[in-house]
Amino acid sequence: MRELIIQGNDANQRIDKFLMKYINQAPKGFIYKMLRKKRIKYNNKKAQGNEILQVGDKIQLYLSDETIIQFQQNTLLQLSPVPKTFQVIYEDKNILVCNKPSGLLTHPDHPNQTNTLLHQVIYYLYQKQEYIPEKEQGFVPGVCNRLDRNTSGLIIIGKNLLTLQEINALLKQQKIHRYYMAIVKGKLYHDGKLTGFYSKNRNQNKGQVYLKPSKKSKPIETLYHPLQVGADCTLLEVQLVTGRTHQIRVHLSSIDHPIGGDPKYGDQQWNQYLYQQYKVSNQLLHAYKIKFPSTSGHLYYLSEKEIVSSPPTIFQQIIS
Numbered sequence: 001m002r003e004l005i006i007q008g009n010d011a012n013q014r015i016d017k018f019l020m021k022y023i024n025q026a027p028k029g030f031i032y033k034m035l036r037k038k039r040i041k042y043n044n045k046k047a048q049g050n051e052i053l054q055v056g057d058k059i060q061l062y063l064s065d066e067t068i069i070q071f072q073q074n075t076l077l078q079l080s081p082v083p084k085t086f087q088v089i090y091e092d093k094n095i096l097v098c099n100k101p102s103g104l105l106t107h108p109d110h111p112n113q114t115n116t117l118l119h120q121v122i123y124y125l126y127q128k129q130e131y132i133p134e135k136e137q138g139f140v141p142g143v144c145n146r147l148d149r150n151t152s153g154l155i156i157i158g159k160n161l162l163t164l165q166e167i168n169a170l171l172k173q174q175k176i177h178r179y180y181m182a183i184v185k186g187k188l189y190h191d192g193k194l195t196g197f198y199s200k201n202r203n204q205n206k207g208q209v210y211l212k213p214s215k216k217s218k219p220i221e222t223l224y225h226p227l228q229v230g231a232d233c234t235l236l237e238v239q240l241v242t243g244r245t246h247q248i249r250v251h252l253s254s255i256d257h258p259i260g261g262d263p264k265y266g267d268q269q270w271n272q273y274l275y276q277q278y279k280v281s282n283q284l285l286h287a288y289k290i291k292f293p294s295t296s297g298h299l300y301y302l303s304e305k306e307i308v309s310s311p312p313t314i315f316q317q318i319i320s
Contacts, residue, residue, distance in 0.1 A: 002068060006057040009139035009161045015042060015059065016049040021138030026071035039063060079126050079133070082115045089154060090307050094299060095167070096121065096141075096157040097290065099309045102282050106146040106155065118143055121157050130159060144168055145178065148246065153180065153287025154309050166298050171243070179289035180238040180248055181227070181311045183318055184257040185270050188234045194222040194251045198244045206264060207250040220244055222251045230319045233260060249283060260284040260318070278318055286311040 004010075010018055019031050019040070034040045035049045041060040042051055053059075061068065087099040098121065100106065105116040113119075122141060125131035131141055144156040144167040158164030170176045196209040197217035210217060221241035228235040234257070238248050246265070252258060253265035260266065260274050262283040274280035288309050292302045 002061045002063070002065070004059045004061065004137055006053045006055055006059070007135075007137065008055060010137055011053050011055045011057075012162060012165065013053055014049065015040075015047055015051050015053060018053055018059075018138065021140075023068060023071035024138065030071075034063065079123055080114055080119075082120050082123055084120055084124055086117060086120055087309075089309050092301075094159055094163040095302075096125075096159060097307050098155055098157065100147055100152060100155050102150050102152040102312070105149050106143055117155065125159065145171060145243075147287055148249075148283075148285075150282035151285045151287065152312060153285075154178075154290050154307060155287070156290065162298050170293065170295070174241060174243075175293040175295075177291040177293075178240045178243075178287060179291070180240070181286045181288045181315060182236045182238050182248060182252065183233050183260045183284040183315060184236055184252055185233055185260065185267050186257050187229050187232075188224070188226045188236065188257060189229065190226070192224045192255075194220075194224070194255065196220050196251070196254070198242075198247070198250070200245055205245075207244060207246045209250055209254045218242070218244060220247060220251065222248060224252075228319050233319065235315065235319045248285060274318070278314060280314065280318075284315060284318070286315070 004022070016031060016035070020028065023031070032049065035047055038046050039062040040047050041062070043058055044060060047059070085101055085104060088096065089099050090097040098117070100117050105113070107118050108116050122131060125141055139161055141157055141159050142164050144158055144164065147153060147155060156167055158167055167176070196211060197213045198207055198209055198220040199214060199217045200207050209220060219242065223239040223241060225237045226234050227237050240247060249259055249262055249265045253262070258266040260283070261271055261280040263271065266283070271280070286309075288311055290307045292299070292305045294303045
């Protein structure tokens with residue numbers, strides 16, 4: 001029998017959610033089966049799985065050490081030394097806001113990847129002794145908002161569970177405002193509001209916007225504001241209202257103002273010109289500003305705070 005004592009980064013979540021992190025390779029069905037068979041107990045009583053954990057609570061696992069080890073991913077694998085290519089824009093005891101360079105994945109998309117933003121951040125916090133896996137019971141610092149591989153800009157990292165929960169809730173409620181800079185084909189002189197209904201082709205990993213809803217579509221909304229108009233392109237400030245996959249890219253493409261360098265939704269002839277003239281090989285899209293709402297919660301000190309990151313210098317070279 002193994003007994004776990006709930007710590008700060010384990011509390012304020014359901015038992016089943018905690019167990020899915022602690023034995024993160026175990027199938028959900030296995031965890032619920034062990035709960036039903038009373039092989040997992042909560043404070044020495046039968047656990048239902050939906051109890052909310054508090055600091056000091058105890059969970060008893062009536063499982064062999066071999067079974068537990070079998071179902072635990074070795075988090076030390078994520079601590080292999082990796083070069084730090086992100087820039088720290090803002091940091092405190094709860095959050096890290098970093099500038100992700102274009103070309104770097106936010107999360108690993110297969111188990112063998114060892115150099116993503118998440119790997120770099122975990123190793124960075126480990127070096128600072130702000131994340132010590134031996135003292136945790138499944139918690140790992142996490143990314144709150146993700147960016148496409150070839151989009152640069154601001155990403156929020158939660159250093160503890162309470163922060164992750166609060167930031168994710170604010171994002172889900174659309175209370176954290178996210179702004180991007182993009183260089184698009186053609187000239188736009190006035191502010192715009194784009195709406196529609198979004199669906200994703202999972203086989204092609206490609207989104208599409210429709211005027212009318214369908215059974216699987218979701219509402220989509222994007223705002224834009226021209227910052228500077230060039231000879232054949234416009235520098236836009238774009239605000240995400242909803243947050244669908246490739247939202248800004250597909251929405252601007254749908255009004256015939258695709259983002260420069262975008263291989264999936266862009267104008268291939270213009271992309272070729274941008275590559276020949278400026279060596280642009282990815283979409284000219286940068287997540288440049290995050291604005292927090294007024295809040296009285298755990299992150300009260302971030303109320304109405306704005307965090308800004310300048311776009312890559314190539315943006316000004318092209319628009320000028």
